[in-house]
Amino acid sequence: MSFFSYLVKRTVVLAATLILVLLATIMVAGGFGIVDRVAESAIRQDVNMMMRNNPNLARLTEAERLQIMQTLIDEQRRAAGLDKPFIERVPKYLLQALSWDFGKALYLRSSSGSSLVSDIIAEVLPRTVLLFTTGALLSALVGIALGLLMARKPLGLFDRVMTAFAVVSNSMPLWWVGMLLILLLAFTLKVLPAGGFVSVPVPSDPVAYAFDVLHHMMLPLIAVVLVSFGGWAYTVRSLLLDTFQQDFILVARAKGLSESDVMYRHALRATAPPIVTLLLLSIVGSMGGAIISEVVFNWAGMGRLFANAVSFQDVPVIIAETYVFSFLYVAVFLVLEILYGLLDPRVRTGASVQG
Amino acid sequence: MIQVAKEKPRVQTQKNRELAEFVSQFRQSRAGMVGLVLIIMFVLLSVFVVFAYPYQDVVKWNDVREWTNNPPTAPPFWVKMFSGKSLPETQVLNGSVARRYGIENIYFEDRVLDMSFTYDVPPAEVLVSIDVSFQGSSPLIELSWIKPSGTTITILRKAADRSTEGPPYAFSERLYVFIDQDVKSNMAGYMMSTYGAFVPVSSISVANVLFGEESPRVANASSIDIEKGIYQLKLHLQAYDPSDKITGFSAVVKGTVWGWMGTDVWGRDLLIGILWGTPVALLIGALTSVLSVGIGMTIGVVSGFYEGTIGEILDRTTDFFYMLPVLPLLIFVSFILRPSIWVMIPLLSVFGWPGIAKTARIITLQVKQEAYIEAARALGASNLWILVRHIAPQTLPFSFANIALLVPGYIFTEASISFLGLGDPVLPTWGKILGDAQASGATIGGYWWWVLMPGMMIFLVAISFALVGNALDRIVSPRLRRRA
Numbered sequence: 001m002s003f004f005s006y007l008v009k010r011t012v013v014l015a016a017t018l019i020l021v022l023l024a025t026i027m028v029a030g031g032f033g034i035v036d037r038v039a040e041s042a043i044r045q046d047v048n049m050m051m052r053n054n055p056n057l058a059r060l061t062e063a064e065r066l067q068i069m070q071t072l073i074d075e076q077r078r079a080a081g082l083d084k085p086f087i088e089r090v091p092k093y094l095l096q097a098l099s100w101d102f103g104k105a106l107y108l109r110s111s112s113g114s115s116l117v118s119d120i121i122a123e124v125l126p127r128t129v130l131l132f133t134t135g136a137l138l139s140a141l142v143g144i145a146l147g148l149l150m151a152r153k154p155l156g157l158f159d160r161v162m163t164a165f166a167v168v169s170n171s172m173p174l175w176w177v178g179m180l181l182i183l184l185l186a187f188t189l190k191v192l193p194a195g196g197f198v199s200v201p202v203p204s205d206p207v208a209y210a211f212d213v214l215h216h217m218m219l220p221l222i223a224v225v226l227v228s229f230g231g232w233a234y235t236v237r238s239l240l241l242d243t244f245q246q247d248f249i250l251v252a253r254a255k256g257l258s259e260s261d262v263m264y265r266h267a268l269r270a271t272a273p274p275i276v277t278l279l280l281l282s283i284v285g286s287m288g289g290a291i292i293s294e295v296v297f298n299w300a301g302m303g304r305l306f307a308n309a310v311s312f313q314d315v316p317v318i319i320a321e322t323y324v325f326s327f328l329y330v331a332v333f334l335v336l337e338i339l340y341g342l343l344d345p346r347v348r349t350g351a352s353v354q355g
Numbered sequence: 356m357i358q359v360a361k362e363k364p365r366v367q368t369q370k371n372r373e374l375a376e377f378v379s380q381f382r383q384s385r386a387g388m389v390g391l392v393l394i395i396m397f398v399l400l401s402v403f404v405v406f407a408y409p410y411q412d413v414v415k416w417n418d419v420r421e422w423t424n425n426p427p428t429a430p431p432f433w434v435k436m437f438s439g440k441s442l443p444e445t446q447v448l449n450g451s452v453a454r455r456y457g458i459e460n461i462y463f464e465d466r467v468l469d470m471s472f473t474y475d476v477p478p479a480e481v482l483v484s485i486d487v488s489f490q491g492s493s494p495l496i497e498l499s500w501i502k503p504s505g506t507t508i509t510i511l512r513k514a515a516d517r518s519t520e521g522p523p524y525a526f527s528e529r530l531y532v533f534i535d536q537d538v539k540s541n542m543a544g545y546m547m548s549t550y551g552a553f554v555p556v557s558s559i560s561v562a563n564v565l566f567g568e569e570s571p572r573v574a575n576a577s578s579i580d581i582e583k584g585i586y587q588l589k590l591h592l593q594a595y596d597p598s599d600k601i602t603g604f605s606a607v608v609k610g611t612v613w614g615w616m617g618t619d620v621w622g623r624d625l626l627i628g629i630l631w632g633t634p635v636a637l638l639i640g641a642l643t644s645v646l647s648v649g650i651g652m653t654i655g656v657v658s659g660f661y662e663g664t665i666g667e668i669l670d671r672t673t674d675f676f677y678m679l680p681v682l683p684l685l686i687f688v689s690f691i692l693r694p695s696i697w698v699m700i701p702l703l704s705v706f707g708w709p710g711i712a713k714t715a716r717i718i719t720l721q722v723k724q725e726a727y728i729e730a731a732r733a734l735g736a737s738n739l740w741i742l743v744r745h746i747a748p749q750t751l752p753f754s755f756a757n758i759a760l761l762v763p764g765y766i767f768t769e770a771s772i773s774f775l776g777l778g779d780p781v782l783p784t785w786g787k788i789l790g791d792a793q794a795s796g797a798t799i800g801g802y803w804w805w806v807l808m809p810g811m812m813i814f815l816v817a818i819s820f821a822l823v824g825n826a827l828d829r830i831v832s833p834r835l836r837r838r839a
Contacts, residue, residue, distance in 0.1 A: 333678050
């Protein structure tokens with residue numbers, strides 16, 4: 001099987017998965033009548049607005065106005081297909097979701113004032129990606145470096161301390177550590193801003209803007225790295241120790257290679273595929289965890305938008321957020337499969353990797 | 356017949372020996388034992404909580420009106436040990452004795468509440484409750500404050516207005532002494548008449564005037580010396596009907612520290628909420644992981660055993676669930692359902708099993724190759740028999756390790772959902788308390804106890820299950836590897 005056909009096959013499977021997730025979301029939202037309720041209230045709002053802005057209607061009596069209103073609402077309902085049963089409208093909703101057409105938000109707006117859900121999400125998505133991808137990369141780097149050190153002397157003092165730290169830091173929710181860090185670094189020591197994405201007023205100079213964002217990003221980044229580098233270090237250490245048991249390491253040692261050559265050129269390279277997997281999975285995982293963390297750090301990304309949508313009961317945004325998170329997850333899995341195919345020839349040739 | 360009877364005990368002893376070996380291996384893991392002891396303590400604590408604070412207390416805890424007598428956002432009392440100052444705790448004053456007298460057609464009633472105050476800082480608030488019943492004309496009430504030195508300050512002087520239909524009419528006053536505007540102007544008047552000092556009403560600190568050593572600058576000084584000793588709060592009623600009387604007079608002097616865990620912004624005792632979070636978290640964590648390990652094991656074993664169409668379908672289903680964005684979907688579903696914990700538990704497990712199923716499938720694929728399965732088949736054992744008697748038991752040790760290892764994740768997830776206010780609407784959970792803390796600005800307001808304590812509980816429960824899970828995993832994994 002060529003790499004290309006492997007890719008095509010995986011893409012088809014993942015696309016099918018995505019469509020299934022979207023379908024399930026639509027069905028759940030529709031099954032509880034939420035989609036209809038939202039569409040209905042949006043139409044009512046539109047019609048109300050239209051009638052208020054039309055001077056010709058001002059002289060009519062209340063009864064006549066109500067009648068015209070009802071006619072207009074019925075017309076729009078038919079145009080939107082709301083007179084048909086929900087199940088017949090599912091394909092239409094699915095196509096809309098796949099083309100990133102999420103309709104209008106009820107209350108939330110983008111900072112430019114747009115009420116289109118796709119605009120709102122386009123504004124916040126890069127911020128979440130910025131923070132959590134940086135966080136995942138940083139923790140991976142720190143973790144891999146420390147994991148190498150741990151693997152040098154297994155069960156030595158450093159290894160034991162780091163293992164304990166990994167268990168401890170893995171047992172703390174990121175957002176709680178974030179709350180504690182805000183109390184410590186922002187409230188008590190006042191060295192970092194307590195939250196937000198940029199200062200108010202927003203710096204106009206792009207360089208100053210970048211530094212300002214970086215300054216606000218410090219505290220969340222510290223929290224992300226603090227919570228996850230221990231787990232990384234422990235995993236890398238275990239992977240390396242497993243690799244050390246393998247024959248090719250024995251051969252490399254027998255050839256008389258220095259210990260650092262064995263470590264970096266042979267062992268580390270062999271652990272690359274699982275490390276890449278873990279990195280991507282940790283990015284995916286941290287995006288899910290981002291929801292509460294962004295609330296805690298007041299970081300105006302996808303997660304805080306989700307929380308805001310929940311507290312404002314802004315249903316279109318909630319549904320769109322669920323879609324977009326599914327998009328992101330499936331996209332990361334696709335990248336994962338591609339990278340895996342590139343890194344591990346056994347995958348694309350269809351050989352068993354179960355070992 | 357006889358042979359069968361002999362066979363049985365030997366199987367039994369074999370099993371017992373395996374179990375004994377397992378237990379002794381587990382006991383060698385110090386971390387695992389620490390985790391186990393912690394879990395047992397949490398279970399005992401849960402049982403204690405459910406009996407010590409019955410369900411009515413939970414209902415009461417949710418009703419913020421029940422907690423007006425407590426100081427809001429007061430740290431726990433033990434901060435006194437670190438502050439080097441003696442900080443006041445809440446005192447409830449009541450039980451005053453009526454002294455009635457009169458001249459001509461005017462009737463008086465006096466009541467006095469005594470309070471010993473020997474702390475270094477003023478209390479957070481003094482809340483005075485006054486109830487008066489009267490017939491016709493409004494009686495006059497006068498509330499005054501007598502300091503240990505004997506200085507008398509008038510706090511409030513007003514005519515009792517009719518707050519209900521009558522006669523008899525009822526007058527009821529809940530006076531927050533430190534923030535009441537009338538009290539503030541009276542303090543300004545007192546400063547003016549005693550010291551000739553003009554202090555603008557907006558900058559008056561009632562606490563300073565009432566509790567501070569006498570000085571012309573006391574009203575808006577940033578730090579003051581407290582006058583220590585016996586204070587008196589005196590209520591004087593001047594009525595025009597002999598049956599008019601004071602029906603209630605009490606005061607709560609709210610401390611600046613409160614209880615073992617402090618209070619939240621509504622004055623609720625955080626101890627009750629945090630304690631009640633324990634059985635809830637254990638229940639959710641344990642039941643959910645047992646359920647999802649059950650689902651995952653069943654699906655994994657079956658899909659590994661029947662490799663054909665059934666296996667393929669189950670494997671694809673597992674992959675599908677594996678790729679779901681769990682927390683966003685859970686938030687979405689919780690938003691629609693507003694689940695109680697009895698809905699939350701199955702909901703969480705529906706999303707939690709795919710990882711387990713994948714591993715169980717791999718184990719099954721390995722076990723299936725072994726000689727004794729072939730032997731059983733040759734003896735005519737049915738598929739179901741092999742599945743239930745030979746393969747499923749092999750995955751059991753692995754299940755136990757996973758049940759423990761999954762608990763922390765579920766506790767975190769439930770906490771996240773509760774944090775957003777989408778969890779169980781009645782039961783207090785640690786996530787809900789932390790969500791309230793975040794919404795009330797606990798992090799930027801420095802209410803550290805409100806953040807530290809519930810999170811610490813999450814951490815302790817999570818780490819005790821992680822320790823036990825890791826210890827089990829270390830025993831179980833080499834066995835699996837040896838088999839492979």
